[in-house]
Amino acid sequence: MEIPISYTHEFEFTEEDFRIIQKLIYDHAGITLNDAKQNLVYSRLSRRLRANNIKNFSAYLEFLSKNKNEWQLFINALTTNLTSFFREPHHFPILADHIKRFETMETMALWSCAASTGEEPYSMAMTMMEVFGSYTPPVRIIATDIDTQALEIAKVGIYGMDKVDMLTPQQLKPYFLKGKGANEGLVKIRDELQNIVTFRQVNLLGDHWPVRGPFAAIFCRNVMIYLDRKTQASILERFVPLLAPKGLLFVGHAENIVLISNLFKLHSRTVYELNQQ
Ligand SMILES: C[S@@+](CC[C@H](N)C(=O)[O-])C[C@H]1O[C@@H](n2cnc3c(N)ncnc32)[C@H](O)[C@@H]1O
Known part of the structure; x- marks a missing residue:
């Protein structure tokens, strides 16, 4: 029974x-x-x-x-969409430093592959604007997730004040507009940030990833913890041809990929580079 x-x-x-x-x-x-x-x-x-x-x-x-x-x-x-602006904050100075040293004549591409409601790719975009001292840095960011509702929130770019209360005035003021009247208590990401981030649905398990590398950096943070080792290994293998030479892979604090794949080596805390460059 x-x-x-x-x-x-x-x-x-x-x-x-x-x-x-x-x-x-x-x-x-x-x-x-x-x-x-x-x-x-x-x-x-x-x-x-x-x-x-x-x-x-x-x-x-x-x-x-x-x-x-x-x-x-x-x-x-x-899906579990927990995220925040500048989550795992040590990653962003590493990203900034990496991009400053990155040698390319072309527009640089970055990928946030479990972008959730957008806080991660927008934090990457703000970091790029800081690096280049411009609202139009030579960078494109592709932000993907399997969850279409999370991506809708990300595209709109409107958040409650509680989502930004940990940001410093230097992070908040240049990149967010404060809601007034009926929108009191809300903030909106500035158009300039939205202009460099493209949101698209991608299932990391899917046969085809509609993204175009090579990427100077891939953020794959706090998604592999939900996947088993076999799936993690196959995703890591698929990142290899998409990373630019000397490109970096950023993972979440609980994700030690050296244990899963010998394709990557540690660059700095929870940041990896390709083993064979
Ligand atoms: C906990 S959030 C992490 C968000 C962000 N990367 C961070 O670290 O703050 C995990 C995200 O992974 C997404 N996800 C889960 N399985 C996925 C899959 N197979 N393909 C793409 N995204 C997936 C979920 O929809 C969710 O938005």
């Missing part, structure tokens, strides 16, 4: 439902949801059941299998 995970829940959610969800998100996005994530999955997907007026998880999974549009919303609901 199938045992529902909890009868106190609004919607019936069985172990079997959870197993199916684990497999669907792993197969499509590479995200591994361990057994401790059952409550998280329940609360994230309950919103989808409510929105579609569906009474239990098994009916939702049936609906999902027949409804293409729901598929993206299912993915969006299960």
Whole structure:
């Protein structure tokens, strides 16, 4: 007999439902949801059941299998988008230094491959404006994510004051406009920053990545922690031809890629370069 995970829940959610969800998100996005994530999955997907007026998880999974549009919303609901401006702040002076030394005659390209709601690529853009002392640095930043809702927020570039309260006045003033009247309490990224960042949906597990290197730097931060080693290794392998010679790969604090791939060596704390240049 199938045992529902909890009868106190609004919607019936069985172990079997959870197993199916684990497999669907792993197969499509590479995200591994361990057994401790059952409550998280329940609360994230309950919103989808409510929105579609569906009474239990098994009916939702049936609906999902027949409804293409729901598929993206299912993915969006299960991703974790936690991010912030200048997260892991030690990376940004390293990026600035790297770009100052980087020798190229062309516009430089940077990639933020798990851009979430935009704070990471916009922090990269601000760093580039500081380096070049200009609102039009010779840099293009491509910012991608699997989550279309997060990318919509990123493109609009409007944030609550709570998202910027850790920034210094020197970081805030030149790059954000303060909302007035009905928009009091909000800030908007300046157009100049939006002009150098292009947002696009890319699934790191997808067969084709619609991005064009070579990249002077790739930021792949705090996404590999959700993926298993096999998936991490295959993504790292695909970065190699996309990185420019002497290009740098920035990863999150919990992601030690030397343990996963011998293609990279440590450059500085959680920053890597290609092993063979
Ligand atoms: C915790 S956020 C990290 C955001 C940012 N890189 C940072 O460090 O602050 C992880 C992001 O990875 C994205 N993600 C998860 N699986 C993905 C995949 N297969 N392809 C692309 N992005 C993915 C999620 O949608 C989410 O926005």
